[in-house]
Amino acid sequence: MNEQHIVSAYDRDLEAIQAMIIKMGGLVEAAILDGTKSLVSRDLELAEKVRAGDKVIDDLEEKINEEAARTIALRAPMSKDLRIILSVLKLAGSLERVGDYAKNIAKRTSVLAELRPITGSDATLKRMGRDVQAMLKDTLDAFVARDAELAEDVINRDQDIDQMYNALFREFLTHMMEDPRNITACMHLHFIAKNIERMGDLVTNMAEQVVYVATGSMPEENRPKGDKTSYVTHDEGA
Amino acid sequence: MNEQHIVSAYDRDLEAIQAMIIKMGGLVEAAILDGTKSLVSRDLELAEKVRAGDKVIDDLEEKINEEAARTIALRAPMSKDLRIILSVLKLAGSLERVGDYAKNIAKRTSVLAELRPITGSDATLKRMGRDVQAMLKDTLDAFVARDAELAEDVINRDQDIDQMYNALFREFLTHMMEDPRNITACMHLHFIAKNIERMGDLVTNMAEQVVYVATGSMPEENRPKGDKTSYVTHDEGA
Numbered sequence: 001m002n003e004q005h006i007v008s009a010y011d012r013d014l015e016a017i018q019a020m021i022i023k024m025g026g027l028v029e030a031a032i033l034d035g036t037k038s039l040v041s042r043d044l045e046l047a048e049k050v051r052a053g054d055k056v057i058d059d060l061e062e063k064i065n066e067e068a069a070r071t072i073a074l075r076a077p078m079s080k081d082l083r084i085i086l087s088v089l090k091l092a093g094s095l096e097r098v099g100d101y102a103k104n105i106a107k108r109t110s111v112l113a114e115l116r117p118i119t120g121s122d123a124t125l126k127r128m129g130r131d132v133q134a135m136l137k138d139t140l141d142a143f144v145a146r147d148a149e150l151a152e153d154v155i156n157r158d159q160d161i162d163q164m165y166n167a168l169f170r171e172f173l174t175h176m177m178e179d180p181r182n183i184t185a186c187m188h189l190h191f192i193a194k195n196i197e198r199m200g201d202l203v204t205n206m207a208e209q210v211v212y213v214a215t216g217s218m219p220e221e222n223r224p225k226g227d228k229t230s231y232v233t234h235d236e237g238a
Numbered sequence: 239m240n241e242q243h244i245v246s247a248y249d250r251d252l253e254a255i256q257a258m259i260i261k262m263g264g265l266v267e268a269a270i271l272d273g274t275k276s277l278v279s280r281d282l283e284l285a286e287k288v289r290a291g292d293k294v295i296d297d298l299e300e301k302i303n304e305e306a307a308r309t310i311a312l313r314a315p316m317s318k319d320l321r322i323i324l325s326v327l328k329l330a331g332s333l334e335r336v337g338d339y340a341k342n343i344a345k346r347t348s349v350l351a352e353l354r355p356i357t358g359s360d361a362t363l364k365r366m367g368r369d370v371q372a373m374l375k376d377t378l379d380a381f382v383a384r385d386a387e388l389a390e391d392v393i394n395r396d397q398d399i400d401q402m403y404n405a406l407f408r409e410f411l412t413h414m415m416e417d418p419r420n421i422t423a424c425m426h427l428h429f430i431a432k433n434i435e436r437m438g439d440l441v442t443n444m445a446e447q448v449v450y451v452a453t454g455s456m457p458e459e460n461r462p463k464g465d466k467t468s469y470v471t472h473d474e475g476a
Contacts (some may be wrong), residue, residue, distance in 0.1 A: 173422060176414065183411060
């Protein structure tokens, strides 16, 4: 009877924390979409909304950290339950960083609005943002459902993001070499592309954490990870 | 008597975990120095050493995570002790990412060795690396000594890193506009500068965590944080 009571109190706590993660995830998803949208449409108002919204995301992470610590102290969960709570802390940390990247993208909107437009990259940037947002959504769904297969699927999709980033990198180099007046805009756009690529890496880390929660072990390290796409030296003859 | 026994077992566990953090920190410090050194001297052998060494750093983080989870489960620490262990998890996570950045810098050594040299930036990159390494060293010392003042000092020094990064960003723009053959090398060097600047941000986050461990509350958010230095649009007339 008493044990029953303890178990359900813990479950309630865990569910409350998970609800906060889902809420935080929804805000970060919106920040990714709005951040890239503000940039592509040079929408300063939307960019400001994303910047202001990051504070709410940061506060939620703080709250999740506190609730997790409180739950651990109060319920002293063992093995699997503890693993879930520690994973939640990691997920919240990654979400906070994805939110930061989205904010940084939005912050460049005002800079890019002053610079000459670069043709062709907007569509790819928008698609990258949309794809990363979908990856994040599936990661959170996989977390709630403890669905390792869906999380593995997310991990595999990161390659597409990397490929799009790689294509953009070459495109920016070409634009810069063709006309030096493109250089500043391309430097900023390149930053943005890299930020989205990094968001993809972070979401992939989150998906790996979900596999860990669902199965008890991390997935095999077979994905082509992180900062490996941009080592092209390109044809230097301008 | 029994309580005495529990307390010291916990203290022993915590000390073991702290020792691992210090070891991990030492490896990351070396990776920062060796990473920037390999780059500046185009030393492919040293670069390979940094790349290979990152695996050891990642494994240490994994081990720290496991030990921390084991200690929480076994000792069920309350309030302050729990705060320290959860902070240790965050510190280990940040260290792992700083190590990743150092590895990424080393990885570009081989690319840069093929490209035309850019005058002037090497000295600044090296200094940035050295300064971030010193910041990290002080952060770890502050953690061990629970020295909030030293940690606050680290937080303030991040501004210098940001200023050096900002100066480099303008320098690279100028080089690229002067001669399109500089573009590819400058793109890579810019990445490296940005990576070091991000390492500075991560170490600053760690120092904030140390203030939290030492005082029980996070420092005031008064530092100029993160990705704010590079919003220059520069004179576009090439």
